[in-house]
Amino acid sequence: AQSVTQLGSHVSVSEGALVLLRCNYSSSVPPYLFWYVQYPNQGLQLLLKYTSAATLVKGINGFEAEFKKSETSFHLTKPSAHMSDAAEYFCAVSEGYGQNFVFGPGTRLSVLP
Amino acid sequence: GAVVSQHPSRVICKSGTSVKIECRSLDFQATTMFWYRQFPKQSLMLMATSNEGSKATYEQGVEKDKFLINHASLTLSTLTVTSAHPEDSSFYICSAWDRENYGYTFGSGTRLTVV
Numbered sequence: 236a237q238s239v240t241q242l243g244s245h246v247s248v249s250e251g252a253l254v255l256l257r258c259n260y261s262s263s264v265p266p267y268l269f270w271y272v273q274y275p276n277q278g279l280q281l282l283l284k285y286t287s288a289a290t291l292v293k294g295i296n297g298f299e300a301e302f303k304k305s306e307t308s309f310h311l312t313k314p315s316a317h318m319s320d321a322a323e324y325f326c327a328v329s330e331g332y333g334q335n336f337v338f339g340p341g342t343r344l345s346v347l348p
Numbered sequence: 349g350a351v352v353s354q355h356p357s358r359v360i361c362k363s364g365t366s367v368k369i370e371c372r373s374l375d376f377q378a379t380t381m382f383w384y385r386q387f388p389k390q391s392l393m394l395m396a397t398s399n400e401g402s403k404a405t406y407e408q409g410v411e412k413d414k415f416l417i418n419h420a421s422l423t424l425s426t427l428t429v430t431s432a433h434p435e436d437s438s439f440y441i442c443s444a445w446d447r448e449n450y451g452y453t454f455g456s457g458t459r460l461t462v463v
Binding site for chain 1: 443
């Protein structure tokens, strides 16, 4: 069975500081991994995805994530936080295209002025 | 890009009534639709998976007679919450799989409040 853990339910950073959101997964098959962002009472917006190509994945809004098989991790980073980055972030794993997602518990990112 | 229109965005209903939520893919064919539920300050949990023209597959613990899913066409899937109770109050989100373009598209979600 697949599972996703996200260390830190709430992360606060100052505007302009590095953003690091952690994600670890377990999967019995080579995983497809995703990061989504959710603003209050809205749906999910895809930030980036890993589907067995390059291990360093660049996404939208300056975010990127690195797939590390040995660590079963897919941490999300952004060099410089912006106030508009404040939102809920979900890491998700899938067994393949067309399969459902298993979501992590989410990390709420706060950006302080 | 691909868009899934989900309606209504918010609905308040009385206990015992039924509510229908629609997800419509606007510019692609959604061969598979996933329905998720998100309780306040929690993550998304898969409720059921439906393929066009087939019966939905429900996750363990999700009552199929209470949450009726219809996926009669490649562009429309509906979730009907029957005999709603306050504990059904939640945020419901659909996710459509576009087999042609290898992509998932989420609806904008429906906030259901049962009073």
